[in-house]
Amino acid sequence: MASGGGDHGVPRRTLLRGTGAVAIAVFAPLTGGGMRQAVAVPRGSAEQPRYLTRAELDTMRALVDRIVPEDHATPGGARSGCAEAIDGLLGAFREDPPLIFAGAPFSDRAGSPVNHFAEFLPLDSYEETAWRLRIEGSGDRPERAFNGPVTGFQTIYRDGLAALDEAAVGGRRFAGLTAPEQDLLLATSRDPAVTALMDVAVPHTFEFQYGAPEYGGNVDLAGWDYTGYPGDVQPRGWTREEVEEPDRHAGPVAPLPGVVPGDELVAALALAHPDAVRGVLARSGGLLSGLRSEVGSAVAAAKRHGAGDGKEGGSTDGW
Amino acid sequence: MAGEAVVVGSGAAGSVVAWELARNGWSVTVLERGRHLREGLGERPSGELGTRYGSDEIKNVSRAMGFPDGLLEPYTTRTQAEAAGGTARSARGALGQLGAAVGGTTLHYNAKTPRFWKQDFTQVSDLGPVEGAQVADWPIGYDDLEPYYDEVERRVGVQGDIDAMPSRTLEQSPRSAGFEMPPNPVPYVRSLLAEGARRASYSTYPQPAAVNSTGFGGRPACNSCGLCSGYGCPINARGDALVSWLNPAVGTGQVRVIDRAFVHRIDTTRKGHRARRVGYMDMSGREHAVSGDIVVVAGSPINTARLLLLSATAAHPDGLGNGSGQLGRNMMFHNLTLAVAVFGQDVHPLRSQSNALQLDDLVGPFTGPEVRALGVPYVKGAMVQVGGGMPLLESAELYAGLVGYGRAHKELMKAALTYTRIGGSALWHEDLPQADNRVDLDPEVTDFLGVPSARITYSPHRHEKAAAMLLGPRMQAFHQLAPGAIASAFVPYPVIRDGATYSAHLGGTARMGEDPATSVCDASGRMHELDNVYVADASTFPTFPGFNPTLTIMANALRIARGIAGGARQGRS
Ligand SMILES: Cc1cc2nc3c(=O)[nH]c(=O)nc-3n(C[C@H](O)[C@H](O)[C@H](O)COP(=O)(O)OP(=O)(O)OC[C@H]3O[C@@H](n4cnc5c(N)ncnc54)[C@H](O)[C@@H]3O)c2cc1C
Numbered sequence: 001m002a003s004g005g006g007d008h009g010v011p012r013r014t015l016l017r018g019t020g021a022v023a024i025a026v027f028a029p030l031t032g033g034g035m036r037q038a039v040a041v042p043r044g045s046a047e048q049p050r051y052l053t054r055a056e057l058d059t060m061r062a063l064v065d066r067i068v069p070e071d072h073a074t075p076g077g078a079r080s081g082c083a084e085a086i087d088g089l090l091g092a093f094r095e096d097p098p099l100i101f102a103g104a105p106f107s108d109r110a111g112s113p114v115n116h117f118a119e120f121l122p123l124d125s126y127e128e129t130a131w132r133l134r135i136e137g138s139g140d141r142p143e144r145a146f147n148g149p150v151t152g153f154q155t156i157y158r159d160g161l162a163a164l165d166e167a168a169v170g171g172r173r174f175a176g177l178t179a180p181e182q183d184l185l186l187a188t189s190r191d192p193a194v195t196a197l198m199d200v201a202v203p204h205t206f207e208f209q210y211g212a213p214e215y216g217g218n219v220d221l222a223g224w225d226y227t228g229y230p231g232d233v234q235p236r237g238w239t240r241e242e243v244e245e246p247d248r249h250a251g252p253v254a255p256l257p258g259v260v261p262g263d264e265l266v267a268a269l270a271l272a273h274p275d276a277v278r279g280v281l282a283r284s285g286g287l288l289s290g291l292r293s294e295v296g297s298a299v300a301a302a303k304r305h306g307a308g309d310g311k312e313g314g315s316t317d318g319w
Numbered sequence: 320m321a322g323e324a325v326v327v328g329s330g331a332a333g334s335v336v337a338w339e340l341a342r343n344g345w346s347v348t349v350l351e352r353g354r355h356l357r358e359g360l361g362e363r364p365s366g367e368l369g370t371r372y373g374s375d376e377i378k379n380v381s382r383a384m385g386f387p388d389g390l391l392e393p394y395t396t397r398t399q400a401e402a403a404g405g406t407a408r409s410a411r412g413a414l415g416q417l418g419a420a421v422g423g424t425t426l427h428y429n430a431k432t433p434r435f436w437k438q439d440f441t442q443v444s445d446l447g448p449v450e451g452a453q454v455a456d457w458p459i460g461y462d463d464l465e466p467y468y469d470e471v472e473r474r475v476g477v478q479g480d481i482d483a484m485p486s487r488t489l490e491q492s493p494r495s496a497g498f499e500m501p502p503n504p505v506p507y508v509r510s511l512l513a514e515g516a517r518r519a520s521y522s523t524y525p526q527p528a529a530v531n532s533t534g535f536g537g538r539p540a541c542n543s544c545g546l547c548s549g550y551g552c553p554i555n556a557r558g559d560a561l562v563s564w565l566n567p568a569v570g571t572g573q574v575r576v577i578d579r580a581f582v583h584r585i586d587t588t589r590k591g592h593r594a595r596r597v598g599y600m601d602m603s604g605r606e607h608a609v610s611g612d613i614v615v616v617a618g619s620p621i622n623t624a625r626l627l628l629l630s631a632t633a634a635h636p637d638g639l640g641n642g643s644g645q646l647g648r649n650m651m652f653h654n655l656t657l658a659v660a661v662f663g664q665d666v667h668p669l670r671s672q673s674n675a676l677q678l679d680d681l682v683g684p685f686t687g688p689e690v691r692a693l694g695v696p697y698v699k700g701a702m703v704q705v706g707g708g709m710p711l712l713e714s715a716e717l718y719a720g721l722v723g724y725g726r727a728h729k730e731l732m733k734a735a736l737t738y739t740r741i742g743g744s745a746l747w748h749e750d751l752p753q754a755d756n757r758v759d760l761d762p763e764v765t766d767f768l769g770v771p772s773a774r775i776t777y778s779p780h781r782h783e784k785a786a787a788m789l790l791g792p793r794m795q796a797f798h799q800l801a802p803g804a805i806a807s808a809f810v811p812y813p814v815i816r817d818g819a820t821y822s823a824h825l826g827g828t829a830r831m832g833e834d835p836a837t838s839v840c841d842a843s844g845r846m847h848e849l850d851n852v853y854v855a856d857a858s859t860f861p862t863f864p865g866f867n868p869t870l871t872i873m874a875n876a877l878r879i880a881r882g883i884a885g886g887a888r889q890g891r892s
Contacts, residue, residue: 067724074733101384104373105553121371124354125602126579129767130388147411147764150390183725202724203381206715210732211377228735229711230669232374234553237542238670240504250665257734259727262806265736268721270659270810272709272737273745281716285389285412286381288719295720301815302808305791 049084050091051154052161055173057083059161062175063197066182067205074226077205077217085208085216086201090154092135097122100131102214111236117214153200160197167191199287267302268295321345322612324883325597327582327626329353330423331869332856332876333617334560334568335471339880341573348609349565350580350599352392353419356385356426356551357561360576361569365555365562366537372427372551376712379550385420385427389413391767394621398817399755399778408774410818411764417619417823421578422561424619424823425869429548430529430557432477432870433677433702434468436491437461438684439864446684446697452751452780453649455861458833458842459878461492467874467881469495472527475558475873476535478502478674479527488524488679500532503541503674508666508742509706515660515801516678516705519793523705526677529558529870538562543671546710557673560873580607583770584630585614585852591634594852600768613851613883615844617876620650620858624758624828625773640829640846646839647759649752649827651863653701654779654820656787658809659743660798661736668708669738676705678797681746681790682865693785699749700790701865706744709737742801746794747822748787748813749865751780758828779813779820787811826863829854844879855879 049057064077064086077083092099103119106112123131137152138144164174167185174182186198208217210224212232218224224231256262271280284290321344326333329351337347358369371384378384394416395408418424438445440457448454479498481489502525505513513523530541541556555562568574577599584598586608596610616623624647628638638646681700690698709717714737718728761774791809799807812820831854832838835847838861844853855876857868 068729069726071726071729074729100382101371101378102373102375104371104375106373117373117375124579126354126388126391127384129602130391133390146767146769147390147393202719203716205724206719207377207381207712210712210715211381212375215377224711227711227732229738232544232546234374234544234546235542237544237554242667243504243506243543243670243674244510246507247665247667253664253740254734256736257727257730259730260722263808264721265731266659266661266806266808267810268717269661269736269741270657270743270808271717272659272714272741273655273657273707273743276655276657276745276810276812280720281380281713284720286716288723291716291720292723295717297815298810298812299721302810305809305811 049087050094052087052090052157056158056161057087058175059164059173060086060157062182063161063164063201064205066179066186067202068209069179075222077209079219080209080217080222081219082205082208082217086157086204088216089204090135090157093132095120098128098131099215100127102212106234107212107214107232109231110233115214117212151196156196156200159193160201163189163191163193163197167194195289199289202288203286203291263303264299267299270302271295271298321884324348324613324615325350325609325611326615326617327597328423328617328619328622328856329421329560329565329576330417330617330619330856331425331560331872332619333423333615334563334565335873335876336615336617336855336880337574338564338568339877340884341568341571343884345573345884347568347574348611349574349576350582350597350609351421351576351578352387352581353385353421353423353578355421355578357422360421360561360566361574364537365566368555368562368566370551370553370555373553374544374546374550376710379427380713383413385418385551386413387416387419389416393764393766393772395761395764395772395774396818397774397776399776400817402755402776407762408764414775414819414821417825421576422559422565425559426551426561427549428559428869429672430559431675431704431867432472432475432527432529433866434492435461435464435864435866435871436682438491439862442862449696449751449780449782452753452782454751455830455832455837457861458831464871464874464878465493465495467877468870471870471873471877473499475529475563476500476531477527477529477558478525478532480525483524485522485524485679498527500535503530503532503543503671505676506543506668506670506674506706508662508668508708509674509676511662511666511801511803512660512706512742512744512798513676515799515804516797518800519797521678521680521797523676523678526675526704528673528675530673531556531558536562541673543673545669545671547672581766581768581770582618582626583768585626585639586630587632587634587639587849589634591632591848593850604768613853615853615855615880615883617855619856620825620828621758621773621775623854623856623858624650625760627829628758628760629770635848640839640848640852642848643836643839645830645837647828648754648757649830649861650756650758650775650777651750651752651826651860652777652819653747653750653822653824653863653865654783654787654813655822656746656748656791656794656809656811656813657743658791658794658798659741659807660801660804661806662740662742662801662803663805664803665739666742666803667739668706668742669710672707675707678703678705681793685789690785690789693789695782695785698782698786698789699865700786701747701749703744703746703794706742708741708743711738714738742798744794744798746790747824747865747867748783750826750863751782752827752830752862753780775819777819778817783813787813824863824868826857826860826868829858830861831859832861843882853879853883
């Protein structure tokens, strides 16, 4: 198991209510009782990756930690298992069933005694063809190149990670750079291999950091803890009181982080409609560059039309 | 007289048709390119079917299980301006696709089931023509659909509250009875937005939805989990087409469903008056054919148009039944205008999606000077689906579009806004039909079987842009007036984008009408030029009013199927 692997005992988790508010430590009882539990997931490790070499996995771990950085209070992408999870996706077909669709209908985090998510679903030949094409690319198989060649995730990652190591100056590899050096390299690289890498690595890292832990990331449910996200809640669901009433124990909410101007943030939040974001994803192909242009144009338009007009009038930048 | 039918597509429309025909003694073969996702189909009661769905964002959203794959079955798109400039396509992929599964897109639809309004069926007569649009009256009226609305609601199980519905809504969509079930609990955030709406002199009411609020049909009540749109219901509380129609239909022994059957051709007799058989390929590209007395096409508008265009012959050179030249034209989407309120407190908007509020004050038509100043004779808006939030992974992707990655992204994630502090609403714009908004066959791009892909040329009409500019600020206003709201915004998609907004609501491409010169199907759903080919999905809709369409799709499909069962035309030849 990689460090931070999923073979832990009783998880201690910290539930953050709102933002940066009072932190309440919660100990999950072994018997479930509605509390979330850690899961043991089948995935590669630093010693034995599925698809990548150990050296590539090192670079990958450094990379996912720039995408989701570790900070004083919360783990980043590396400790949350994102690198191993991406390696799991690249080697998805080395498992049977392949690691594409987690099982159904319930995990054991919200009242089910059995974790169905933990056993992946067998694919039919359509799904297998689609996911092999996406992961392996068309290669030298003409029947896969019916609309022209497809570069698979495996190649994108392999070439991109190599490009990162090459770009690291001073005889070091990417993982040997300091975090600011890594950030600078990523922000300034014009190497198409790096751009292609970031287009897929960013959405993938987010998937594994914030998605169900059965896919190999979100180790110790870190991604759900520091976001205060309840995760999957079936079959327990929410009671009438939880639906209709404000939370009695909800602490005060924190001011918004000033990492983006308030009016831009509010405009982007207007897109936070499930069907609308599905549209953003569909149009962008889920790639980082596509997401940026799609959200960017919506935010610009919303700002033009008065996003963020607060009650007191004027901009919301300050709150 | 009962015969044999071939139905293409097993979604909302196809499942209803299979059920009605089977009930009347027909033998039905349903061809579906998607996969079986509900174990036990036809063998177990609907309440006991298995499922491959769970509350899993990676599986349902990022990896789109149950949708056609964007690499294997791409669509291509372009705007009208791009088409005029000679651009063959500007995008390719899973753009605006509906699902592909046994049960169709309804396995993961959000199950909002409003009715269309009386005024929607007589739009040209009431409001006159609009330049650049092909607005038409429907060949049927609300009264023709009303009994089918009732019947569909009873079978899928709709929750709602007739006493809370505004009088204009009830005048425009009269109901002979109340709903099968009372509404789910109203989420806190929606109560706040409802108060904002009240302060703006609007009114809201529980949106009708095919979601169990009590046990119904052997299936349990919804527990408000919040992951609905795009997810199959893991506890089977949703009235989808499979549990309501297809499973009981297969249970009669009269219906067989062939999955992973990619239909690419309807063959006709030499003179072209009758369909002889339906050709499909399996996964490995092997050819198969099924014949029947009638063929019912129910693949949803883009796929239905593609199939009919693929079926061109010497007798039908421009596509099957396309003497009017209208086949593939009038492709309509519901563009979105979105609004959001940001609250100063935790309003937990993810509990839950399945019980929205509906607001009908922005349906229109609006005809005042402020409308004419926008250069259109009238504006028809839409109902507004009020109040909701967004799960975590989708939020991460949204923020990636805003700030990229790194520390800023993580700080936004920690702020937890999208599931604690926002209430967002969607207005599903009525989209006027245009001749140049059309589906045709892409000249180069194909699916993995080598069959030409559908290409969609689309731009919103000036009407939709005007509607968004007129109504967006009104949406924002009632969000801003919600108690506790500290900020608000609206995003008028038709104004921002000259291409299609993916709203998963599709209409047009094979419109019904009285006149074979201007329409593709007659009022019974039969193609004017063929004796035994029917279209049963929203392709037949002459206009696309601003309400979630699936209840109307089912009601219209039931009407069409009952017409067939009552005596399919026996043909000329
Ligand atoms: C995330 C989401 C949420 C939604 N929420 C709502 C909502 O709340 N309310 C609402 O009214 N609507 C909603 N919709 C829309 C709703 O799903 C559709 O309106 C409805 O399913 C259309 O019914 P249909 O039978 O025409 O098409 P579908 O249900 O899509 O079924 C068509 C079937 O035909 C198959 N098919 C097509 N072509 C071929 C071919 N050539 N060969 C073989 N098979 C073929 C397809 O694979 C598909 O399974 C939502 C859609 C999505 C994606």
